Amino acid sequence: FTHLFLWCWGLSPGPCVSKSGGTRQSPINIQRRDSVYDPHLQPLRVSYDPASCRCIWNTGYFFQVEFDDSQTALSFTGISGGPLENHYRLRQFHFHWGAVDERGSEHTVDGHTYPAELHLVHWNAAKYPAYEEAVLGEKGLAVLAMCLTDTRAPGSCSQDRRAAMGPFNPSCLLPACQDYWTYSGSLTTPPLAESVTWIIQKQPVEVAASQVSAFRELLFSPLGEEEEFMVDNCRPRQPLMGRRVRSSFR
Ligand SMILES: CCCCNCc1ccc(S(N)(=O)=O)cc1
Numbered sequence: 001f002t003h004l005f006l007w008c009w010g011l012s013p014g015p016c017v018s019k020s021g022g023t024r025q026s027p028i029n030i031q032r033r034d035s036v037y038d039p040h041l042q043p044l045r046v047s048y049d050p051a052s053c054r055c056i057w058n059t060g061y062f063f064q065v066e067f068d069d070s071q072t073a074l075s076f077t078g079i080s081g082g083p084l085e086n087h088y089r090l091r092q093f094h095f096h097w098g099a100v101d102e103r104g105s106e107h108t109v110d111g112h113t114y115p116a117e118l119h120l121v122h123w124n125a126a127k128y129p130a131y132e133e134a135v136l137g138e139k140g141l142a143v144l145a146m147c148l149t150d151t152r153a154p155g156s157c158s159q160d161r162r163a164a165m166g167p168f169n170p171s172c173l174l175p176a177c178q179d180y181w182t183y184s185g186s187l188t189t190p191p192l193a194e195s196v197t198w199i200i201q202k203q204p205v206e207v208a209a210s211q212v213s214a215f216r217e218l219l220f221s222p223l224g225e226e227e228e229f230m231v232d233n234c235r236p237r238q239p240l241m242g243r244r245v246r247s248s249f250r
């Protein structure tokens with residue numbers, strides 16, 4: 001996890017700082033004045049089935065809540081519309097956060113950082129047979145991202161600890177406002193695959209300070225090893241490389 005720890009500071013010698021030859025890496029800074037309104041962008045259609053929520057686990061990079069994304073999942077659990085040509089199925093969501101409120105989000109807006117950022121990860125089930133293929137394939141993933149802000153208002157969990165989750169509808173995490181930016185990018189952790197259509201909500205989500213503080217009690221380290229608190233699991237911003245960021249709003 002030392003490598004991981006260095007990764008967070010973009011210092012690791014590995015591929016984590018910039019995927020060699022990467023031309024569409026994430027995250028990026030969204031400069032509002034440079035984003036282009038695209039009237040052809042559809043509204044996002046988001047629908048999640050709380051019964052498909054399965055478990056929460058500490059992956060060593062962050063903790064993630066996983067959903068049943070198998071064919072048998074009767075309901076439409078995922079997103080379509082927006083910039084997407086297909087329906088993408090929800091696989092998991094997770095967060096990135098800082099050691100202090102001044103940093104933590106991966107994307108920034110006009111250079112402004114937030115204490116944390118939520119990523120809802122969906123995969124293109126119309127084009128790929130399974131998530132693992134979609135992660136590495138063209139138009140494989142769609143990540144719906146939103147920044148957590150105004151952290152006004154909750155046991156240590158070490159790497160790989162897992163717990164069952166009851167029904168949970170991630171829609172409750174979504175802001176009321178539908179406006180978003182979208183651009184073509186990558187995963188922000190290894191394998192840094194350039195397979196992601198990013199959809200970033202314009203309106204940040206307000207959470208209690210106690211919630212982001214609770215994140216900071218999680219651990220990067222496996223049970224029984226020296227405790228390293230899981231903080232600053234946010235990748236440095238990457239060069240835009242000429243990419244255009246489109247907005248769904250004027
Ligand atoms: C095949 C195993 C892939 C596991 N991990 C994928 C992954 C990594 C980062 C993000 S993020 N932070 O760009 O949303 C999403 C999904």
Ligand SMILES: [Zn+2]
Nearest residue numbers: 094096119188
């Ligand atoms: Zn993420």
